[in-house]
Structure formats: C-alpha cells, structure tokens
Amino acid sequence: MELDPLLLSRIQFAFVVSFHAIFPVFTIGLAAYIAVLEGLLLKTGNPVWKQLSMFWTKVFAVVFALGVVSGLVMAFQFGTNWSNFSYATANFMGPVLSYEVVTAFFMEATFLGVLLFGRDKVPPAAHFFSAIMVSLGTFISSFWILSANSWMQTPGGFEMRDGIVHLTSWSEAIFNSSFPYRFAHMALAAFLTGGFVVAGVSAWHLVRNHAVEANKRALSMSMWLLLIIAPLQLVVGDFHGLNTLEEQPVKVAAMEGNWERGSNVPLLLFALPDQEAETNRAAIGLPGMASLILTHDINGVVPGITDVPKEERPPVALVFWSFRIMVGIGILMIVAAFAGLVLRMMGRLYDHRGFLQALRLMVPLPFIAVTAGWFTTELGRAPWLIYGVMTQAEGLTPSLTGGMALFSLIGFMLVYAVVFVVGIYYLTRLTAAGLTDIEAPPEHPERQRPKRPLSAADTPFDGDDLDFTPLRG
Amino acid sequence: MELIDLTLVWAVIIAVGIMMYVLMDGFDLGVGILFPFAPGEDSRDKMMNSVAPVWDGNETWLILGGAGLLGAFPLVYSVFLPALYIGVFLMLAGLIFRGIAFEFRFKSSRRKQWWNAAFAIGSTVAAFAQGAVVGTYIQGFAVENMTYVGGPLDWLTPFTVLTGLGLVVGYALLGSTWTIMKTEGALQDWAYRLTPKLLLALMAVFAIVSVWTPLTDTYVRSRWFDSVSLIWLLPIATLFLAWRLWVAVQRRREYMPFLATMGIFGFTYLGLLASKWPYIVPPDHTLWDAASAPASQLFLLIGVLFLIPVVLAYTAWNYWVFRGKVSEEGGYH
Numbered sequence A: 001m002e003l004d005p006l007l008l009s010r011i012q013f014a015f016v017v018s019f020h021a022i023f024p025v026f027t028i029g030l031a032a033y034i035a036v037l038e039g040l041l042l043k044t045g046n047p048v049w050k051q052l053s054m055f056w057t058k059v060f061a062v063v064f065a066l067g068v069v070s071g072l073v074m075a076f077q078f079g080t081n082w083s084n085f086s087y088a089t090a091n092f093m094g095p096v097l098s099y100e101v102v103t104a105f106f107m108e109a110t111f112l113g114v115l116l117f118g119r120d121k122v123p124p125a126a127h128f129f130s131a132i133m134v135s136l137g138t139f140i141s142s143f144w145i146l147s148a149n150s151w152m153q154t155p156g157g158f159e160m161r162d163g164i165v166h167l168t169s170w171s172e173a174i175f176n177s178s179f180p181y182r183f184a185h186m187a188l189a190a191f192l193t194g195g196f197v198v199a200g201v202s203a204w205h206l207v208r209n210h211a212v213e214a215n216k217r218a219l220s221m222s223m224w225l226l227l228i229i230a231p232l233q234l235v236v237g238d239f240h241g242l243n244t245l246e247e248q249p250v251k252v253a254a255m256e257g258n259w260e261r262g263s264n265v266p267l268l269l270f271a272l273p274d275q276e277a278e279t280n281r282a283a284i285g286l287p288g289m290a291s292l293i294l295t296h297d298i299n300g301v302v303p304g305i306t307d308v309p310k311e312e313r314p315p316v317a318l319v320f321w322s323f324r325i326m327v328g329i330g331i332l333m334i335v336a337a338f339a340g341l342v343l344r345m346m347g348r349l350y351d352h353r354g355f356l357q358a359l360r361l362m363v364p365l366p367f368i369a370v371t372a373g374w375f376t377t378e379l380g381r382a383p384w385l386i387y388g389v390m391t392q393a394e395g396l397t398p399s400l401t402g403g404m405a406l407f408s409l410i411g412f413m414l415v416y417a418v419v420f421v422v423g424i425y426y427l428t429r430l431t432a433a434g435l436t437d438i439e440a441p442p443e444h445p446e447r448q449r450p451k452r453p454l455s456a457a458d459t460p461f462d463g464d465d466l467d468f469t470p471l472r473g
Numbered sequence B: 001m002e003l004i005d006l007t008l009v010w011a012v013i014i015a016v017g018i019m020m021y022v023l024m025d026g027f028d029l030g031v032g033i034l035f036p037f038a039p040g041e042d043s044r045d046k047m048m049n050s051v052a053p054v055w056d057g058n059e060t061w062l063i064l065g066g067a068g069l070l071g072a073f074p075l076v077y078s079v080f081l082p083a084l085y086i087g088v089f090l091m092l093a094g095l096i097f098r099g100i101a102f103e104f105r106f107k108s109s110r111r112k113q114w115w116n117a118a119f120a121i122g123s124t125v126a127a128f129a130q131g132a133v134v135g136t137y138i139q140g141f142a143v144e145n146m147t148y149v150g151g152p153l154d155w156l157t158p159f160t161v162l163t164g165l166g167l168v169v170g171y172a173l174l175g176s177t178w179t180i181m182k183t184e185g186a187l188q189d190w191a192y193r194l195t196p197k198l199l200l201a202l203m204a205v206f207a208i209v210s211v212w213t214p215l216t217d218t219y220v221r222s223r224w225f226d227s228v229s230l231i232w233l234l235p236i237a238t239l240f241l242a243w244r245l246w247v248a249v250q251r252r253r254e255y256m257p258f259l260a261t262m263g264i265f266g267f268t269y270l271g272l273l274a275s276k277w278p279y280i281v282p283p284d285h286t287l288w289d290a291a292s293a294p295a296s297q298l299f300l301l302i303g304v305l306f307l308i309p310v311v312l313a314y315t316a317w318n319y320w321v322f323r324g325k326v327s328e329e330g331g332y333h
Helices: A005-044 A047-083 A083-116 A124-153 A170-174 A179-207 A212-247 A249-256 A289-295 A315-346 A351-361 A365-381 A400-433 B006-038 B040-053 B055-072 B074-083 B085-105 B113-137 B157-183 B183-216 B217-225 B232-251 B254-278 B294-321
Strands: A158-161 A164-167 A268-275 A279-286 A384-386 B279-281
Touching: A005 A047, A005 A124, A005 A179, A005 A315, A005 A365, A005 A384, A005 A400, A005 B183, A047 A083, A047 A212, A047 A400, A047 B055, A047 B074, A083 A164, A083 B055, A083 B074, A083 B294, A124 A170, A124 A179, A124 A212, A124 A365, A124 A384, A158 B157, A164 A351, A164 B113, A179 A365, A212 A249, A212 A289, A249 A315, A249 A365, A249 B254, A268 A315, A268 B074, A315 A351, A315 A400, A315 B232, A351 B254, A384 B294, A400 B085, A400 B157, B006 B055, B006 B113, B006 B157, B006 B217, B006 B294, B040 B113, B040 B157, B055 B074, B055 B232, B074 B085, B074 B113, B085 B113, B085 B217, B113 B157, B113 B254, B113 B294, B157 B183, B157 B254, B183 B217, B183 B254, B217 B232, B217 B254, B232 B254
Parallel strands: none
Antiparallel strands: A158 A164, A268 A279
16 A cells, blocks of 8 residues: 555644643643632632642643643654645744744743742742743743644735745734634633533542542632633634634535535534535434524525535545534533532532532543544645645645655654653542642652652652542442 | 844854753753663662753753744755654654653652663664764755755765764763763762763764765865865864863863863864855755745744843753752752
C-alpha cells in the first residue's frame, strides 16, 4: 500500500493538537476558578477558600506543565509537515504564534511563580493579583491561538503576492469574521471543562466524606456556574453556527448531513452519510427543524454538500458525527446543571449519591466535547487549509515522504502515550489525595523543589499510601 | 522604518537567542549526558538538583527561537525543519522524555532507574540532534524555489554524525565544568578527573571539522584563506581558553573551568557565523532572502523588545537565587 504523507500528516496534526488542547482548555477554566477562590479568600478570610485554592493550584501546576511539554511539538510541527503553508503565511502566522509564546513565557516568568510558591512570601492582595494575571495570561494565549485558527477558517485583512500572504490590515486579520464567535465558544468551553472537573472531583470527595465543608462549597459554586454557562454555551454555539453558515456553508451542510440545497430541511438525529452515493442511509430526523434552527424559518434554505464539486467536500460522516457528539454532550451538561438545581431546591444536592456519582463519571465528557468540537470545525474546513485560499495538499511539505510521516506519527504516539499515562496517573493520585489539612506541614518535604510548576504538587509518584478503592468501586 | 534594517536587528536577536540557548540548555543537557557515569545515586541526585531550578527557563529560548524564526526568517523555518524532519523528531522526543523525567524522578522512589534512563537517553539524543543541525547548516541545503527538495536523510552524513557527537562531547564538557562549580567532595573530584578527557575529545572534533570544512566548502575556504583577517582571532581565542581551562582544572579552580568552556562555545559559534555570513540557508540564500515582510518583523519586534528584558531579569534573578553549591543533605532549598 502506498503511504500517503498528506493523510498521515493530517492524522499526526490531529493527534498532537487534540492531545495538547485538553490541557490548556482545562488550565484556562481552572485559572479563572483559582482567581475567584483567591478573591473570596481575600474578601472573607475564610480558610475553606484557602484550602480549596491550594488544592486546585496543585492540580493547575501539573496540568500546566503537561500542556507546556505537549505544546513543544506544536511549535515545530508547522515547519516539519506543513512547510509550504508556513512559508506562505509566515507574515501573519509567525507574529501571531510568537505572541502566544511571548505571552505564555511572560506569564511563567512573572506571575505563575508568585501564584504557585509565593503564598506566604507576598501580601495576600499581591497573591490575588497574581492569580488574576495568570488567568488573564491563559486568556491572552488562547486569544492568539484562536485568532490564528479563525484566520485559517475565515481569512481576512491580507492579499496574496507571489503566493505569499501580505497583511493589508492587522486588525482585520486578527479580528477576522469568525474569531469573536470562536473565542467566546472556546472560553465558555473552558469554563464548562473547569466547572465539570471541579464538580466531579468535589462530588467524589463528598461520596467518600473527605473535607466535606470545603467540597460542599466547591460543588455548590460549580453547579451555579454550570447552570449559567451550560445553557449560554448553546446560545453562543448557535451564533457561531450562523457565522459558519454565512462563511463556510459547506461545513454547515456536512454538520447537518444535508446533501441537496433546499428548504424545510429536517434535523437529523441519526444517519449514516455515504460520501460516494451522496446520500444518507438510515436517516431519522425532525422535519423542518434544521431550517428552523439555522435560518430561524421553517421554510428557510439550507446549503447542501453537493453545492460544491466532490473534491471540495469535507469527510461528511466524520463532521456529522463529531458535531452530534459535541451537541449531545452539551445537552447532557444542561440536563446535569438543571438536575443539580432541582436537587438543591430539594436540599439533596450534597447527599444524593446517584447524582454525585454521575457527576464523577461526567469528568471526561467536557474533554470529549471539546475534542469533538474541534474535529467538527477542522474536518469541516477540509480540503482547505486556509479556507478558499490554500488546500491541505498545497500546504504540505513537498519533500515529505509517506515513510517519514509514518515514522514521526508512530513516534509521537508512543511519546505521548507515555506522557499521557504518567500524567493522568499522577493527576489521579493527586486528586485522590484530596484537600490536605492546610495547617499541616507538607507530607513529603524531600520531594519539594523550588519554583518549578510541578513542585507545587507534593504527592509522591509511587508508593501505597493513598486510598484508591473508590476509583475502582 | 527604512532607517533601520529590521532584518539585521532580527538576525542579532535570533543569533543571541541561539547562543543563550546553547550555553544554558547546554550545561543541563550535559548533566543528563553524564548522568549514567556519575559515581552513585547520591551524586545523580545532586547533579539533577543543580540544574532543576533553571532547566525549563533555559528551554524557553528554544521555543522562542522556533517561533521567532517563523516570524522573522520563514525560509529558515520552512527549510530547516523539513530537511531535518527525523532529527527534529528525535530532538523533541528526547526533550520531552527528559522534561518528564525532571518532574517525576523526584516524586518517585521505586521507579527511579527508569527516570534516570529517560533523563540520560533523552538528553543525549537531543544533544546529538542539535549537533547534527549545526553540521547540516555547514553542509548546506538542497533548495529550489524557496522549498527544500532534498531527501529525508540528507542531514545524516559522516560529517553531521561528527558534529552531532562533537556537540554531545561539548555539552558534556559544559555539564562537567558546571558540576565542578556547583558541587563539592567526591562528585566534584569525579568532574575534575573527567573534564580534561572531555576537553581533549572536543578539541579533536574541532580539529577534524576545521580541516574538513575548508577542504569541502570553497566559500568557507576563501573566507578563511584568501587573506589573513581578524576572524583568525576567533580560533586563537578558542585555543587560548582551552589552555586556560586545562590549567584551571590542574589548579582545581572552581569557576574558571565553566567560564572558559562558555568562552570556547562563544568563540566557536562566532567562528561558525563568520564562516557562513551572510548565508542563513546555505549555499544560496542570505539573511535578506529569508526574511519575512518588514511590517511583520516590526509587529513582532515590539512584543519581543518588551519581553526580552523581563525574561533576562527573571533569568538573572533565578540564577542568583540558586547560586552557590548544591546543599549537602540533598535538599532543594
């Protein structure tokens, strides 16, 4: 079989970026949560907030470090596998991606150290300020990354001269058409991720009767947050979809599994899209609902996949199902948030074991939803790398062979498998250890080192001193 | 804007950034390279402790260099990375493994030897790959229409293997002189014994490269031999520092060996730049061929000029906080 460097490079990029993205999406949400906790601590002086903040700061430190390690590859992958794209777009992508690096390092060099290690060395207000700046830093980092990605979806503010992108307007390029929607959608996704992780971990500790007072507060806070954010995400997602309908109609057609342009299009709940036959098999749908959602008119016209020739179509089944997974999880999140409200009104929020266990099991869902969302938007752009400007095949490194691409793909999978297993294993131990008594000295002083993100976490890597039984039970 | 040649400004920034990276990540990679040979687990603890507070700040410069090249010299980015595809992969894999080892070795008791291996192998592979990059740069790239057109293993030749091994030895020398500076007792004695051997090995590589390159590269030959110029001071300074290093080790000086090694790296690096100037993608493309649009260079320059003082201040402060010997009881304070 002939190895296709384009397909392998796409798989490699999807693998690396998916693996990397789950860390920052979590740190963005968590940093904001820590800033809120620090604010509450400063305002009330209640040690419960300190206990919570110290615990989640440790988790933050580990996730941040894993994000940095996995992100190292991203800085080079554009050049190794997509050199034509890099060369053609460097006038825009270079500065924008560099600014992301600059932001991240500026933050690490200054406020992160104070947040992680300065609690007893700086005044409380300065510590709170550092927490806010770290949170702000994570948002500014994602601002640049999402601007770069959005520009590839809805390019603007440039002209092509001799095959090279030259900027005509920095503001039009940075704040391109889809950027505000994508940024809002992603920011809310980060809050949802942070919220569900905090809710799930708190619920788990409540089931086990660990640090009940603090975990009750954490659960209560996160459930209020989710009650607002989960439905709001539906609305923002809808606006994002309307922008996509205008800018990238074929992507929306693929998301809806709609082959023929037409009005009164059904909302498909299930279907098996067939790319070759240009139709769906086993389709079950609600009549007219897709038209209603997309155009706010039951007879509205929805674009079809067959609007463009075969070679300009995205892989419909993947886009269709990624989108459904994302939306399905989103709806499940709204249900969970409202179930929490009902239980709260019944006074059962903290002791309904079934609900608490359900929250624990939901911890992976926001990560799956975020990944599915990115698959929807990235695969939906195919075969374009820069929508309407450059295809993926044109952006590929010309000298890349299938064998090389396969070598690095397998290699990165092995490397990341190790990182992932080690990271998740350690995070599980860390969260299992739970909230320690804040007055007690660190349990393992010999394992502490100064000023490294991970040294903020003092749980040992191995040893049998942790109670893991609830994990299995 | 025409008053200042932004491309030249960026060339200086990138050149300084690479030098910072080589010197600083060099000694902590070197510590990793020497790790398996250290006299005992206790010594390994101390060696790792001596670089633990600073290593990730050191690697900052690498990522900044990668992103900066895309922004300022896209041709370098889009030729070097495809040409060195497999080497870049090995370097990244090596750096990731040693990064993870840094973090988890201290938290581990039963699985320490695994992290030791990850740290040593990762460091050595990353150092070799970086040395091969230098060799490939000297060798030049097959470029047509601003695109790399060579094969996947053009970077792996006897010459680049030599430069790869040379950088492994060079980083090991930085690591051993760093160990002299930062430790005492048996570990320091070991480093004192090791340093002259590493120095001799490094000088042997220098000698071979210095003969090999002018023989095979006419541009480099004419740069050095057409007329006697000031650049001959660079190898003379390198030899002088090598001699100072040798003497300093005999006299058991503590700081001089490391400073002299940094000087050897610095003058060698300048010699390399002088050989190839102004070609950044040899043999045909100069700095100005490789540059991005002035507007893009300017846009990025604003942020970087703001950042560099902060990173330098942070770096200096970090080294100041962790100055002196690594404490005897193996603490990390």
